Amino acid sequence: MPSAPQVVALEKEDHQRDAEFKKVMHGDSAKAAGGVAALLKKNTEAQQIAVDEYFKHFDNKTAEGETQADREARTKEYATLTRHYYNLATDIYEYGWGQCFHFCRFSPGEPFYQAIARHEHYLASQIGIKKGMKVLDVGCGVGGPAREIAKFTDAHITGLNNNDYQIDRATHYAVRDGLSGQLKFVKGDFMQMSFPDNSFDAVYAIEATVHAPKLEGVYGEIYRVLKPGGVFGVYEWLMTDNYDNDNVEHRDIRLAIEVGNGISNMVPISEGLAAMKNVGFELLHHEDLADRNDPMPWYWPIAGELGYMQSYLDFFTVVRMTHTARRILHGFAGVLETVGLAPKGTKKTADALARGADGLVAGAKKNLFTPMYLMVGKKPLN
Numbered sequence: 001m002p003s004a005p006q007v008v009a010l011e012k013e014d015h016q017r018d019a020e021f022k023k024v025m026h027g028d029s030a031k032a033a034g035g036v037a038a039l040l041k042k043n044t045e046a047q048q049i050a051v052d053e054y055f056k057h058f059d060n061k062t063a064e065g066e067t068q069a070d071r072e073a074r075t076k077e078y079a080t081l082t083r084h085y086y087n088l089a090t091d092i093y094e095y096g097w098g099q100c101f102h103f104c105r106f107s108p109g110e111p112f113y114q115a116i117a118r119h120e121h122y123l124a125s126q127i128g129i130k131k132g133m134k135v136l137d138v139g140c141g142v143g144g145p146a147r148e149i150a151k152f153t154d155a156h157i158t159g160l161n162n163n164d165y166q167i168d169r170a171t172h173y174a175v176r177d178g179l180s181g182q183l184k185f186v187k188g189d190f191m192q193m194s195f196p197d198n199s200f201d202a203v204y205a206i207e208a209t210v211h212a213p214k215l216e217g218v219y220g221e222i223y224r225v226l227k228p229g230g231v232f233g234v235y236e237w238l239m240t241d242n243y244d245n246d247n248v249e250h251r252d253i254r255l256a257i258e259v260g261n262g263i264s265n266m267v268p269i270s271e272g273l274a275a276m277k278n279v280g281f282e283l284l285h286h287e288d289l290a291d292r293n294d295p296m297p298w299y300w301p302i303a304g305e306l307g308y309m310q311s312y313l314d315f316f317t318v319v320r321m322t323h324t325a326r327r328i329l330h331g332f333a334g335v336l337e338t339v340g341l342a343p344k345g346t347k348k349t350a351d352a353l354a355r356g357a358d359g360l361v362a363g364a365k366k367n368l369f370t371p372m373y374l375m376v377g378k379k380p381l382n
């Protein structure tokens with residue numbers, strides 16, 4: 001792997017600037033019924049800023065020509081990069097995948113959304129979330145997993161998120177589902193949390209901490225805000241030990257995953273494990289859940305392998321992820337942009353997501369990448 005920066009400077013937070021940007025770009029689209037309805041209500045000029053800010057890190061960059069300086073420029077602006085990625089991608093995610101922004105394992109006979117929920121229940125049970133506990137969800141997206149885990153455990157969950165639009169969307173859904181008493185969503189950078197030391201009984205992160213410029217930074221903050229004796233569980237995106245950074249094909253796959261998924265610096269499993277230990281966690285369990293030899297691979301929906309469908313209703317969810325549907329829909333997005341009905345950059349974002357999806361599938365098939373490296377760590381009592 002390219003050597004990760006030893007010390008990462010934190011980006012200066014400006015919540016007022018971000019709230020104002022959100023207001024201009026997204027207006028009141030957070031209250032729209034679905035991803036497509038929300039997508040068509042953006043402010044074009046603001047969206048162009050988000051497109052420029054995000055893609056300046058990736059346009060004209062190739063795996064062959066990648067330099068340490070490129071990666072450092074990305075990690076230096078980790079928070080802006082991730083915030084704008086989600087300004088652009090959130091509605092497309094909701095349209096194409098739903099409100100739980102993560103992968104999962106699949107079991108025979110299990111419909112898509114049931115498998116997604118089971119993956120969340122599994123993590124909740126691994127870290128022992130119980131009724132009345134105060135729990136932190138790090139990088140909560142639009143709150144899909146927090147809503148499910150709140151219902152499953154009766155715990156109180158705080159979702160932390162760096163993207164104001166996702167917070168509005170999460171709050172909107174919590175109110176809709178009558179869960180406002182159990183859920184709250186807070187704006188902030190997970191590398192510099194505003195919570196006091198020792199304030200949560202348990203913490204979880206589902207495929208979110210990969211956006212950190214350095215895992216030790218975010219895990220260190222999680223350790224600080226967790227009560228002594230409390231447990232942290234994470235599904236981490238990591239490159240496996242088979243990844244060879246001297247191999248251009250491997251680098252190309254890694255870069256496709258990074259550009260398509262708003263990632264500044266993806267690292268290998270060894271670095272994830274070292275980060276957990278270095279910040280002080282007692283590692284209770286770690287395992288690559290993608291390695292369980294399940295009858296259906298985790299990536300089948302984004303590979304468009306419809307033969308793995310377990311319910312006819314899943315067809316309507318998964319068909320839009322096939323290459324043909326993506327081509328048609330992304331082409332249509334281009335037409336809508338040209339006639340001014342969709343904001344500029346919609347097609348470019350959707351195409352980057354599709355490139356990312358192809359990278360994820362290639363990475364998985366070559367056993368170079370996992371989106372579900374489970375690590376469970378305990379903060380010692382003293």
Ligand SMILES: CC(C)=CCC[C@@H](C)[C@H]1CC[C@H]2C3=C(CC[C@]12C)[C@@]1(C)CC[C@H](O)C[C@@H]1CC3
Nearest residue numbers: 092093096097101102207261321326353354357
């Ligand atoms: C970015 C991180 C850390 C996690 C998100 C995981 C997944 C929810 C996304 C990863 C790739 C995404 C794609 C889509 C939806 C959300 C993901 C599966 C689409 C299927 C949305 C519809 C577009 O037309 C194609 C996208 C491909 C990638």
